[in-house]
Amino acid sequence: MTGNDALRGTLEGLTTERADPAFADLDLLSTAEQVALIAEQGRRAADAVAAESDSIAAAVDGIVARMRQSGRLIHIGAGTPGRLGVLDASEIPPTFGADPGLVVGVIAGGERALRSAIENAEDDADAGAAALADLGVGPLDSVVGISASGRTPYVSGALREARRRGALAISVANNRGAEISADADVAIEVVSGAELVAGSTRLNAGTAQKLVLNALSTLAMVQLGKVYGNLMVDVQSTNEKLHARAERIVMHATGAAPEVAAAALAEADGSVKVAIGIIAGEADATAVRAALAERDGRLREALSVLRAG
Structure with missing residues (x-):
């Protein structure tokens, strides 16, 4: 048996590689029918994520637990999973006011692989390990290795290196009994099923991966006090739209009139958290910042301190 024969046999056993006969007439359907199938498959991916709630939690x-000790979250993958990891990481700073180094995305083949396929990059396990070494990964970090098939060597190498360095290793795969699960401390196996276009794991599998990454990074930010209720109180006002959003958040959180919210934001140097504290805590910006520092940036707790004082 050749290496290709063995690999073909492995792939044939993966649900993500299976050609589903239910979609055999895809190219004969009307556009409306094709759109309906896409939507149906998206719901299927979401249901698969919900079934993995315990492992995601x-x-x-x-x-x-690690971020509270200054640890980082690192997503790593090849191809679509790698691109999704980089996307998720890049959206954390503007949304939650986090340091750009807090959530990091790594893709096999480097920056060029974001736009172009890099041949054989996913097959290099040593490169996956080297990427984590380059980042200086340690015991306080969490590494999320993402692979639709669950057998990508680059991701396996990264997860093994993460564990060797004492980091928390988390695997995200779209097949049950995935190889990378054995390399993880927490295995997330989102069985999203056969793809509408057979083997095109940018579809169901990619949707499921995006949902999982959304959950991991967003809920981490929620628990770190980056939101108040469901409001983005650490949002960075870097453009006109975001400045207007900041005013709306302050108004929503406090019931203040637009001019009051705008004045508080000006006093707070654009900080939504501080502006809310000025209004709801009836304090000046210096006092609000001190209360936030005392409570590790948790606005709800800081407001309790201000009101008690």
Whole structure:
């Protein structure tokens, strides 16, 4: 048996690689029917994520425990999973006011692989390990290795290196009994099923991966006090739209009139948290910042301090 024969046999056993006969007439359907199938498959991916709630929650708890000690969250993958990891990481700073180094995305093949396929990059386990070494990964970090098939060597190498360095290793795969699960402290296996276009794991599998990454990073930020209720109180007002959003958040949180919210934001140097504290805590910006520092940036707790004082 050749290496290709063995690999073909492995792939044939994966649900993500299976050609589902239910979609055999895809190219004969009307556009409306094709759109309906896409939507149906998206719901299927979401249901698969919901079925893994316990493992996702365990991963979030592990990530948060380490982040509270200055740890990082690192997504790593090849191809679509790698691109999704980089996307998720890049959206954390503007949304939650987090340091750009708090959530990091790594893709096999480097920056060029974000736009172009890099041949054989996913097959290099040593490169996955080297990427984590380059980042200086340690015991306080959490590493999320993402692979639709669950057998990508680059991801396996990264997860093994993460564990060797004492980091929390989390795997995200789209097949049950995935190889990378054996390399993880927390295994998330989101069985999203056969793809509408057979083997095109940018579809169901990619949707499911995006949902999982959303959950891991967003809920970590929630638990770290980056939101108040469901409001983005650490949002960075870097453009006109975001400045207007900041005013709306302050108004929503406090019931203040637009001019009051705008004045508080000006006093707070654009900080939504501080502006809310000025209004709801009836304090000046210096006092609000002190209360936030005392409570590790948790606005709800800071407001309790201000009101008690």
